[in-house]
Structure formats: C-alpha cells, structure tokens
Amino acid sequence: NWDVSSVTDMTDMFLNATALSDLNKCAIHTAFSSNANWPYDWDEFCAAYTYVPDNNFEQALIDLGHDDVLNDFVLTANISGVTNLDVSSKSISDLTGIEDFTALTNLNCEYNQLTSLDVSSNTALSELWLGDNQLTSLDVSSNTALTQLDIRENQLTSLYLSNNTELYHIDIRDNQLTSLDVSSNTALITLLCSSNQLTSLDVSANTALSFLHCNSNQLTALDVSSNTVLTLLDCSFGNQFTSLDVSSNTALTELWIAETQLTSIDLSNNSSLERLHINGNQLTSLDVSANTALTDLDCNTNQLIHLNMKNGVTDQLTEFNATNNSLICIEVNEEDVDWATENWTYENGNIDIEVEFSVVCVPEGYTYVPDNNFEQALIDLGYDSVVNDFVLTENISGVTSLDVSSKEISDLTGIEDFTALDTLKCWWNALTNLDLSSNTALTYLDCGGNQLTSLDVSLNTALYALFCHSNQLTSLDVSANTALEFLT
Numbered sequence: 001n002w003d004v005s006s007v008t009d010m011t012d013m014f015l016n017a018t019a020l021s022d023l024n025k026c027a028i029h030t031a032f033s034s035n036a037n038w039p040y041d042w043d044e045f046c047a048a049y050t051y052v053p054d055n056n057f058e059q060a061l062i063d064l065g066h067d068d069v070l071n072d073f074v075l076t077a078n079i080s081g082v083t084n085l086d087v088s089s090k091s092i093s094d095l096t097g098i099e100d101f102t103a104l105t106n107l108n109c110e111y112n113q114l115t116s117l118d119v120s121s122n123t124a125l126s127e128l129w130l131g132d133n134q135l136t137s138l139d140v141s142s143n144t145a146l147t148q149l150d151i152r153e154n155q156l157t158s159l160y161l162s163n164n165t166e167l168y169h170i171d172i173r174d175n176q177l178t179s180l181d182v183s184s185n186t187a188l189i190t191l192l193c194s195s196n197q198l199t200s201l202d203v204s205a206n207t208a209l210s211f212l213h214c215n216s217n218q219l220t221a222l223d224v225s226s227n228t229v230l231t232l233l234d235c236s237f238g239n240q241f242t243s244l245d246v247s248s249n250t251a252l253t254e255l256w257i258a259e260t261q262l263t264s265i266d267l268s269n270n271s272s273l274e275r276l277h278i279n280g281n282q283l284t285s286l287d288v289s290a291n292t293a294l295t296d297l298d299c300n301t302n303q304l305i306h307l308n309m310k311n312g313v314t315d316q317l318t319e320f321n322a323t324n325n326s327l328i329c330i331e332v333n334e335e336d337v338d339w340a341t342e343n344w345t346y347e348n349g350n351i352d353i354e355v356e357f358s359v360v361c362v363p364e365g366y367t368y369v370p371d372n373n374f375e376q377a378l379i380d381l382g383y384d385s386v387v388n389d390f391v392l393t394e395n396i397s398g399v400t401s402l403d404v405s406s407k408e409i410s411d412l413t414g415i416e417d418f419t420a421l422d423t424l425k426c427w428w429n430a431l432t433n434l435d436l437s438s439n440t441a442l443t444y445l446d447c448g449g450n451q452l453t454s455l456d457v458s459l460n461t462a463l464y465a466l467f468c469h470s471n472q473l474t475s476l477d478v479s480a481n482t483a484l485e486f487l488t
Contacts, residue, residue, distance in 0.1 A: 049076060050073065050074045052072055052073065053097075054094035054096065056091045057087060058072065058097075060087040061079070079100055082104060085104055087109050089112070093115070102123075105127065105145075106125075109130060109133070110150070117130065119139075125143045126146060127147065127149075129150045130149075131150050131151065133154050135154040136155045140164060141160060143164065148168070149171070153173065153174040156177060157175075158178075161184065162184040163184075164184075171190075173213070175196050176197060179198065186208070191213070194213045195217075198218060199220070200221075203224065206227065207229075212230060212234070214235050222241065224246065225248045227249060228249065234257075236260060237259050244265055246265070246266075250269050256277045257277070258277050258298075264283065266287075267290060269290070270291060272293055273291045273294060274295050276294065276299075277296070279321070280301045281302050282303055283299070283303060286306070288308065289309070293313070296318060297317060303325065306361065310331055327355050329361030331357075334359050366392060367396060368414060370411060371414075373409045374404060374413075375387050377404040397418070400421060400441075401423040402418060402425070404429070410431060410432070415438075419440075421441060424445050425446045427450070430451060431451060434447055440459055440461070442463055447468050452468065453474070458480045463483060463484055464485045466487050
C-alpha cells in the first residue's frame with residue numbers, strides 16, 4: 001500500500017531483499033515494476049502465482065478452497081486445473097486472474113459489477129454465464145468451444161459470434177444491440193434476444209431453432225419459414241409486423257405476438273398450438289378452428305368482428321380473453337354453444353357485454369364466403385383484402401360482371417349478395433351446388449365444367465345465355481327463361 005508515485009530512485013529501497021519471500025517479491029514487483037526506476041527483475045517470482053486484485057473475487061476463491069489468505073495472489077497450481085467456477089453474486093468488479101484458469105469449461109459470474117472481462121485465455125470454456133453485470137463489450141472469438149452463452153442484462157451494443165459455431169443456447173436479453181448475426185451459429189436451439197434495439201433478425205440458417213424470444217425490439221418483419229422445429233416464438237411488444245407467416249412452423253406450441261400492429265395471421269397449419277397471445281393488434285378476424293390443442297387464448301384489444309373457435313376444445317381453455325373488440329358473436333361448435341354461453345361471460349372478463357356464441361356468425365354489413373379459393377379470387381379482383389370468410393357487402397353488391405373461372409372453388413356461398421350481377425363466369429371449378437335465386441339480374445351464366453347434379457334458374461328470367469355443359473345434370477328446366485337465346 002506504499003505510495004511511491006513521487007519516488008525517482010528505487011535502487012536501494014529493498015537493498016538485496018534477501019529476507020523477502022518469493023510471494024512478497026512477486027507482490028512488490030507487481031506493484032512497482034511499472035516505474036521506470038524499478039531496478040529488479042523479479043518476474044520469476046511471479047511465475048507460481050496469479051494476481052487477483054479484486055478482494056471479493058479472491059475471497060470467493062478462498063471460500064471455494066482455492067486460496068487461503070487475502071493478499072491479491074493465488075497459487076496458480078491451485079486454479080489451473082479447475083473446470084467449474086461459480087462466483088456469482090459476490091460483488092466482484094474485476095475478474096483479473098481468470099486468465100490462469102486455463103482448464104475452465106464452466107464459468108458463472110452472474111450478478112456482479114463487472115464492466116469488462118477478458119476470457120481470451122480460457123479456450124476450453126463451454127458454458128459462460130455473465131448475466132446482470134455492467135459489461136459494455138465482450139470478446140468470445142477465442143472461445144470456439146462455447147455451447148452456452150448467457151449475457152443478459154448488460155450494456156452490450158455489439159457482439160461477434162461467428163467463431164462460436166458450437167453454440168446452442170444464447171441469452172442476450174436486455175442489452176443495447178442494434179444488430180445480431182447468428183448465421184454461423186447453425187447449432188442454435190435457443191435464442192433469447194428480447195429487449196434490445198434490433199431492427200432486423202435473420203434466423204434462416206438456424207434450422208435447429210426451437211425457442212426464439214425476440215420481443216421488445218424494433219423489428220418490422222420476421223421470416224421463420226426455415227425454422228420448422230420451432231416450438232416457442234415470442235415476438236411481442238415494440239416490433240411492428242403487419243403480418244407473420246407461421247405456416248411452416250407446424251411444431252409451434254406457444255405463440256406470443258402481442259402489440260405488434262398485426263392485421264392478419266393464418267394459423268391453419270398450427271394444430272399443436274397450446275398458447276396464443278395475440279392481443280393489442282389490429283386484427284379484424286381470427287380463426288383458431290384448426291388449433292385443437294389450444295388451452296390459452298388472449299386476443300383482447302384488437303378490431304375483431306369475427307372469431308372462429310370451432311376447434312372442439314372450448315371447454316379445455318384455462319385462459320380466454322376476447323374483450324375490447326367489435327364482436328357481437330363468436331363461432332363455436334354446436335355442442336359447445338351452451339357451455340361457452342354459461343362459462344365464458346362478460347362478468348368473468350372473457351367477452352364484451354352482449355356478445356353471443358353461435359355456430360355461424362355473420363357480422364353486420366358483411367357477406368359470408370366460407371370457400372377460401374372463392375374469397376382469394378375476390379381478393380385478387382380487389383373486392384376483399386384478407387382471407388377470413390367475410391367480404392364487405394358494399395364492395396360486391398354493385399358488381400355487374402364476375403369471372404372466377406378455374407379457381408378450384410367448391411362452394412360459391414356469398415354469391416347471393418352480388419345482387420347487381422349481370423354476368424357470371426364460374427366454369428371449370430369443383431361446384432356441386434349453385435344457388436342463384438338472389439341474382440335475378442343475371443343475363444349471362446357460364447357454369448360449365450363443374451360437378452353440378454342440378455341447376456335451378458327459374459328465377460333468373462333475364463337470362464339470354466346459359467352454358468352449363470360438362471356437369472352431371474340429368475335434367476334442366478328453362479321454361480321460365482323466355483329470353484334465352486344461347487344454351488349449351
């Protein structure tokens with residue numbers, strides 16, 4: 001503890017120092033050797049010792065039996081073979097000395113006060129746990145054996161991981177990262193990078209990924225089409241998706257995508273989904289009829305006018321919240337109507353007041369279009385925007401000509417609200433039934449090449465052209481169609 005900052009001549013300070021122990025010589029040399037006038041070459045006396053200036057770190061080593069006296073030095077032989085070291089929650093601010101733990105495979109120094117850490121000499125490290133410190137940077141480029149890295153709740157702005165190809169677990173939550181490259185980390189199973197400042201995230205190379213938490217960032221898009229074994233995806237809060245494609249993620253059991261500006265989502269391929277939190281978005285329609293494993297559904301605070309819950313598990317839900325929407329009715333299976341009406345109530349906080357449960361719900365001002373191919377054809381023609389079984393009636397009621405030929409349509413339900421329709425072409429589809437009783441303005445109809453077994457055109461008295469060839473009709477009554485000029 002001597003202050004030698006003003007000493008200019010150390011030549012005779014320790015004479016020959018014959019009474020000093022090797023440890024004392026090492027301690028003195030460590031303290032004074034930076035002074036230009038230090039006359040001794042005592043490096044050799046430090047060879048057997050490791051310098052550990054942080055008293056809390058050294059005390060932790062004493063408590064673990066690797067040292068005996070608090071004196072800033074530890075016998076290197078006591079630590080060089082240590083493979084596991086846990087010094088978490090010890091108020092350590094300096095981990096100098098860690099470089100001589102050359103056999104270390106597992107290091108846990110979470111919940112300390114570290115602002116820097118050099119692990120370049122710890123090349124055997126497999127697991128590194130650094131959560132809840134004050135690190136602003138970290139170099140793990142030499143730690144190529146790393147399989148698990150936890151550096152959550154620090155102050156990192158960047159992290160280079162391209163050399164760490166064995167990593168299967170990365171937790172870097174609650175830092176200040178603006179970018180993250182995990183393209184070389186193809187063994188990744190778990191990636192936790194929430195609460196950063198990421199504007200993009202490429203996980204296309206991480207095909208083994210099972211758990212992805214990227215919530216509370218600034219992402220505008222996320223492609224998880226390559227992550228086919230993904231079981232949990234949390235991309236809620238702060239991110240700004242309008243859509244998310246999870247059609248390839250058939251193993252998903254949990255999906256958290258709250259408050260992201262989502263306007264639509266297709267969950268028809270996610271039959272294993274158990275928990276869905278999709279609240280606080282801009283959805284107008286939600287279909288969970290294919291999600292037969294669902295136990296937890298939160299879709300509150302959207303703009304829903306339609307919710308299809310015909311999945312047969314209405315009574316298995318442990319959590320259900322569809323409040324703060326524009327719903328007047330929720331679709332469930334016929335056998336579930338009474339149970340849902342009794343158990344999912346406004347009083348219990350599940351639904352808004354006066355919302356009912358029914359087998360079919362058609363929102364006011366909308367036309368029911370259950371055939372996805374028919375609705376997609378209407379979208380392609382500009383009459384609709386999202387495949388959700390409903391089309392604004394005002395968008396179609398004035399349409400005079402409609403061509404939906406060769407679209408693999410099997411059900412033309414919804415055609416009844418095309419009340420101004422003059423011309424309809426629906427040839428070469430898979431129709432088995434066609435009800436045109438509401439389309440009394442029709443003058444031209446081509447429904448050839450379908451599977452119709454009957455066709456009633458008795459109310460379509462304005463027809464002048466009817467093409468219904470290549471069906472399975474055994475009879476056709478056109479006695480009311482006195483304006484008919486063409487018939488095949």
